[in-house]
Amino acid sequence: MITEIVSGLVSGLVQGHSPTYYQDIRPILADKCIVCHYEGGPSPFSLETFDLVRRRAALIQTVAMTNVMPPTDALSDLGRIAKQDALTSEELIAIQKWVRQGTQKGEEGEAVEPRQQAERVDGTLLLRPTVAAKVRSSGAPFWLSLRIPWSPKEDTLVKSFVIRPRAPFAVRQVLLARDDYELGAKRGAFETYGSMGIDANAFIGAWSPGYFDWHAPGGSGVLVRKGQNLIAQVLYVPTGKEEDGGFDLDLSTEKAAGSQRIARWMSMGTTQLTIPWRLEFQTFSFTRRLSRDVVVSAIVPEARAIATQIRLTAALPSGESKTVFKIGSWDRNWMGAYNFEHAVKLPKGTILKAEIDYDNADHSSFDPNVKTPTVHYGLGPNDEMCWVHIQYFESGR
Ligand code: HEC
Structure with missing residues (x-):
């Protein structure tokens, strides 16, 4: 067993070809990075073209080697919990060699598919917070709790949701909950320091750019009673200029019938x-x-x-x-x-x-x-x- 591993390593080093952008690097970025690093996306710059990637090659190598990117180290033995798995050691070696050997371009392949914004699905419900939150231009990340008026006419199950921020880079996480105690009406928009202080039983789910969207398994959902409203805690990140912290909340729902499973x-x-x-x-x-x-x-x-x-x-x-x-x-x-x-x-x-x-x-x-x-x-x-x-x-x- 040990000799196998050693000889595998040696032959990998000896035979390893020189990685190029088109053959080796672009597929890695397309798989693990571009979900966030696209033009106008939730990260500070795009990694969609050779020139954009070459310009940041050294920094990419650093964040890859230090496990800073992709930015999730939430792991599970039981299933995937973030859209991007960590870089594999083969991928890390490819990035390292590519940078060290002078960021070769290689044979130009087809262009990377531009990232598709998830389409709105017909029949979903679009809601918005009442206040237009402002994201200050500089300083530390901060949390605001915002009221989202809804008041459904009958008991309703929330089955999935997506957040569509107006300034994607400024919004890092949204935790959506049922406002059981009308905190939003009583307190308006308020700073939470990372915890709304509400009972976890009122949570619906969380959203972050580049992570799996929350959805309830088939035949189930989170119950929101007739007349209730929602509340969201948003983690904002200053971007260098003042931003509109507003977002659309796209909810998929169904009438609560008593036969579904409740979260x-x-x-x-x-x-x-x-x-x-x-x-x-x-x-x-x-x-x-x-x-x-x-x-x-x-x-x-x-x-x-x-x-x-x-x-x-x-x-x-x-x-x-x-x-x-x-x-x-x-x-x-x-x-x-x-x-x-x-x-x-x-x-x-x-x-x-x-x-x-x-x-x-x-x-x-x-x-x-x-x-x-x-x-x-x-x-x-x-x-x-x-x-x-x-x-x-x-x-x-
Ligand atoms: C979930 C979204 C997301 C994914 C996936 C992601 N990034 Fe990032 N990346 C960001 C954000 C947001 C920043 C801004 C840094 C911050 O705010 O912490 C960033 C910053 C960076 C930086 C700059 C770091 C610095 O110190 O200035 C580099 C380089 C980078 N990412 C490379 C990558 C690479 C390479 C991948 C894939 C292996 C990747 N990112 C995957 C969101 C993402």
Whole structure:
């Protein structure tokens, strides 16, 4: 076995051809990057042509080697949870060699298909937030909660949704929820620091550019009662100029009939959180046994600045252990929409374990005047959160 691997490596190095843009690099970018890096898209520049890519070759090599791009390190053993898988080692080697060997163009192939905006489907419902949110030109990313008036005339199931931002690069994540307590009417648009403070049972799902869109499995959905409204928490990223933070919400719905399966949320976590200053590493861990078969469609973690890693593992009744969801380096300014491409089944008897790691060491040691205090649970700008919310449907009906 070992000799096989070694000889495979050696022959790969010896026989490896010189990668070119058209033959080797463009297919990688088309597969894993252009979903965001297209003209007018959610990223700062397009990677659709040879010239555009060559100009940034060194930077592309750096972000690839450091696993910064594609920007998702949410992993699962059970299914795909982001549109882009990480670059494979073959792809990394191809990019590295291509840059080192002088960014050869190669034999020109057909042009990359320009990225298609998903078409609006007839019969979907278009909603908008009431206020026109402004995204300031500079500063740190920030969260706003916006009211989306709806008030359906009968109980309705939300089956899927898409967000169409007016300034795609300025909107990084949208968490959509039912406004059970009319918070939007009471508070208007308000800054949330990353948590609306509403009950997870009211969540519908999350949306991020370049991630799988949220959708309920066939024959199921999230129930919105007659007369209710929606609320969205939006993560905005300043782009260098002031932007319109508005968006269209394209909802696909159906009348609630009582025969469909309704989405539920299971929340693993705590409000009893105290992380002493200078404590470098602390893990909070929660377990739960499933009392019936379920299918899991999405995961919404809630954590803030000093969380470092989030894991959800499943000990299956068969004795096997699987990673349901893992974010290897949590970055609250880079939250994705953690929707499974296809909902995944977990059998009755499975033991779920959610773990969140925190690090409250003094990261500001370069500035002796800045001190990180003890961090507590809360909704304020300097507080922490500790939840892994799991959206599921009871199966076998
Ligand atoms: C999910 C959307 C998305 C995907 C997929 C994606 N990018 Fe990006 N990329 C961004 C955004 C947004 C930025 C802006 C940086 C930021 O805001 O953090 C960025 C920034 C970059 C940068 C500039 C980094 C810097 O330090 O200035 C490079 C280079 C890059 N991406 C290359 C890639 C490559 C190569 C791929 C595919 C392997 C890729 N990206 C996939 C969204 C994406």
